[in-house]
Amino acid sequence: MTDFHAHILPGADHGSDGMETSLTQLALAEAAGVDTIIATPHYYPQIDRFSDFLALRERTFSELMNRYHGPIRILPAAEVHMCVGLDHLNGIEELCIPGTDVILSELSFRGYAGNMGETFTRMLDDGLFPILAHVDRYSHTLIENYFSLGLYGQVNADALTRHFGRKQLVEWIDEGFVLALGSDIHGTKPGYAPFEKARAFLGERAHVLDQAAARLLSEAKLPG
Template identity: 30%
Template sequence: MHLTDIHCHLLPGVDDGPDTIKGAGRLLDLMKEEGVERIIVTPHFHPEIFETSMERIQRFHGGLREMARRRRIRLYLGCEFYRCPEMIHLLAEGGRPSMAESSYVLVEFAPDDVYQTVRNYIYELRSQGWKPIIAHVERYECCHRDSRRVRELAELGASIQVNASAVLGKRGVRTKSFCKNLIEADLVSFIASDAHDERGRRPNLGKCARYVAKKYGQDYARKIFEENPEKILRDRRRK
């Protein structure tokens, strides 16, 4: 299986990922050990918390891309947008990147956001021609309370992403059960590592892919970890 990680924080010194280029290199080594061949790095954009300049992000992305190339990993640039009123404008003006220059946008919500807030942002992104990916949906209490809401968001045009650690049970039994129900309802489009560091939030995509393949079959695992990410990389936003 050709694994692609679509959500992780490997760029040094731009958010809460690694502090140094050496730390980023060690994360790349762990990614390689996990069998990851392609990565979309997704530094946070969160007003007043993570607003690193695009010049700095692009500079570190260029350096890390060369390090990844030496490990035979292809690296692409994306962004994890925290939902905010500026999001649509930043995307339209190129102030922050979409996922690998595609129409796909990774968007994060607050754990206690009400469902209508989530729904409104998804609707607005879709109305502007973007393809939203809801980051780690297992964190949002409004969806936990009623999983039918996840189906409604998917029917609105959102792709659903869950974290590998949640699928593997590292975030508790309740969260693992929630992810299991979404997978069995065929509502999950992407599983990603959301890796940040070498300890508590380390790369784990290979382990999760093996678990998913064993539990749900090779064809399903290939769809989640290979075919669906390929759709992002083949997509191109019309300028």
């Protein structure tokens, strides 16, 4: 089972304040049955120098790999805060999940969240495969507009533990628009409890998401 969205690299962002926290997060993931984690530290192109982000990710990932010898496969990627023109970033492919064209893309909460259409379209034309992070956080209309452009989404586990709004999320899973489940873990509380609860709620659909995530990681092609 894959956790598609997690802040577990020690000191890479506010998700983990250091090695002990990261190792605890991984122990919790193991106990929940997770076998693959996409490590997605925040990247804010408006704030962070790209080279600094890449260097910090590389350093924190290798520090973690030197200490963690458990069974979970960890893939260093990013949660990329979208901005207009991001497709022009030289080396943008470094933000993809390794070996894929998949790029976890976070929409802003501000008004310009809906202005990314042309940027996303150019990313798709360039062969990138943006997945919208935590589609549960935005208006349904906004997200469905992006789905109609050819984008897909990731859902956060905690949104599936609440009654309010989850019917829509299940529909998107059933329609094939939501392809991945993520813990979006920050720190060690509540750890992987929402992830396990969400999977219990999803039942067979959790396996459908596992298969979709596995396809994304192995082929990184648009489904269907």
